[in-house]
Amino acid sequence: MSDRKPIIAANWKMFKTPTEGYQFARQLLPKAMNLPGVKFILCPSATGLYHIQEVVKDSAIELGGQNLHPAEEGAFTGETSARMLVACGCQWVIIGHSERRHIFHESDKDIQPKIPTALNAGLNVILCIGERLEERQEGKTEEVLRQQLRDGLAGMETYPIDRLVIAYEPVWAIGTGVVATPEQAGEAHAQVRGILGELFPGIEAETVGILYGGSVKSSNAEALSKTPGIDGFLIGGASLDLDEYVKIAEISQIEA
């Protein structure tokens, strides 16, 4: 991990009712206070946000949405706007998660306008990128990451890039139990940082945090958290269990 506080972001996907999320947040609160060396971000489903904000308001735990619609408002059945997320206490939003890309067929072109919308609303963005197994096997990992970053971040040169975090999540590692080795993750993170430097020549290379995601658990977090270039984790399955989530945070924390 770098000197910055590692981000330990929980992506609950379509798990946990508002009550279950609320109870989790209440139990996490005292534990989070004892772990000032990490930044906790909970990303419940949209239905859970409003309830959980009551618990985490003015605490060290931040809240994030799992997706948003790029329009300010409108006739978009089933969608959530940036303003709605902010009104529910969100400081963050996940954009371009691989499940959005591959199950709901979101392209880089669909993803791109969501980023300025989120930043303009004051949200911080976790932009997810990552290659499929066949792309890795064909040696195309860097090419895929470059394309996702270039197309997803098109037109972002004048935006506050320090409110952007990249989550490198190899598709073959998400929800599969197969985690990237520290070498694979470290190599991809270095590539992402290099590509960001090419795309935003003016920015400090270190400004943008880069998280790893894909089957992170307490049993593999230590080796990954010690890998240079990994600034925290985006955690799916393991974040649903409070003890496991806190254990990963304990492993990841830096001296405050």
Ligand code: PGA
């Ligand atoms: P996982 O999910 O930890 O269950 O692999 C990660 C993610 O989808 O962000």
